Amino acid sequence: MTPTAPPAFPALPTLPAPWPALGTPPPAAGDFDPAGPLALLILLPLVGALVLALAPRPVVRLATRAAVLWTLPGALFLLAAAWFGGAAHGAFAVRWLERLPGGGGLVLSIWNLVPALLVGLAAPLALAVPEAREKTPSRAAFLLVLTAANLAVILAVGPGVAVAGWLGGAWALCFLLGEADAVNAGQEASAPFVLHAFAGACVLAAALAPPFLPLLLVAGVIRLGVPPTHGVQARTFALLPTGALLLVVVGFAVTGLAAARDGVAALRASGVGGPGWGVGAAWLGPLAVASALAAAWVGFVALAEGDLKRRLAGFASAQGALWVTLLLACDPTLARPAVGAWALVTLVTLVLLVLAYAPLWAFARTGDLKAYGGLGRVALVRSTLLLVGLAALVFAPVLSARGAGAAALVDVLARRIPAGGPVVLGGALGLLAVGLSVYRTIRGETAMPLPAPDLSAAEWCVVVLFGATLFLLSALGPPLGGLGSLWPVFAAAGGS
């Protein structure tokens, strides 16, 4: 990693065609090194998937159990990069560029370090988390493919790798859902696959022609599960096994938000003389109102759900709609760090909630939660973890980026634009849906019949690991990273 001076940013990012460098100055060709660790971050999981596909029968079980090893080097490399940026040499020291042999390249910098780290850490968790049904070689292989696809999207410096990552992610999701829905011969998997393949097609169209860049907003909306795609997201969450759920929650949210951010930036720029879509900026207001109403709608739908996984999906959809509304309605200087930091806190907390609930999925219907609850009496540490997670979700807008999330909400409310009320209502209802589930799990009526439901040693390791990660990220300091902003380019591009 070569320490460099902070780059100078244009007053408002022009649209360097076509993806994903909105707001970031494209690196000069001479800056690139040959393919190395970044390429390995993507290649190693793919090699692992290939090994699982080709492993002979006597060793396939061992290969499946050891699949997590293919993701550990990447996680450790990203942790080292975060430490390098956060504690050792300053945020702008993290700057790693590699060109790929077939064209295109990869980049790891302060701009994408945090989402890459989130996906990099979620991958080993997804492969190691205990599952209700034993992990099959094909499921482990496609978890590795999904990891590689998400990392490719985040690290891509050009359109080719990013589009390949989006399509690869849809492909992996199709197989993971199909395997989980073996009872119905995978019929439930078709709708999510078609929808996510369509999102990939939108990214492909944006990559092919700059006037189609606003389609990135459509792709982002699909990946975030914003209505009208919330039903598919709920079905996806309900079907997926725990490990795949973790990867989808983190990977799809960060890539979806990045796409939504770029789509909104493209719309905003098209109003000031950008290519095509000359009146694109005029769409921002109506789209913000539509997105806010969608947040309120999906908040109500989440509240009426009877299954915890579906409630989590509804909460994620409501949050996605809320973030898209903030991106559309607020000034980029305010909205971008607010959304980035809020998303970081929310995603880390969702991972903790999913892990805390992993041994309890069998009792995830709300009726079961009431009947078999009582976690507060028999598993104090797990109950505390759930409560801490819930508190983090509630206070996320205040905790992150010096309260930028709360400031953005207040801004939308104070300007009395029609999006204000519905967006706050949607966020609150989504939280209420998750909060009531947690309350029922902890309080309950009778003692829980699950054996040893308190935290195991492995779960303690995860909690400590995430604590250390959050510490490193917070050391990056607002507004440049970690808890300051998930995509700090927002603050830099909009603030100068």
Added chain:
Amino acid sequence: MSTLWRGLGAAVYLTLRALFTVARAVAGVDRALREGVGGAVTALARAFAATIAHMHRGSAQDMTLLDLAGLALLLVGRLFGS
């Protein structure tokens, strides 16, 4: 003091009940919309898929791979053609 808490509890309970009533109504409309509009879209997509499947005699995995291969060709064209 206890009256205050009791009143507060009753207010929260009534608010939650009202919210759940609205939520169930919204969820009902949402389900109807999904089955109506979503059903029409799904039926259209199924008809399209059936037509493709009729022309292409292979498994669903084959078709997925073919679809991805076609998109990859487009991508390669974009990467090397410009």
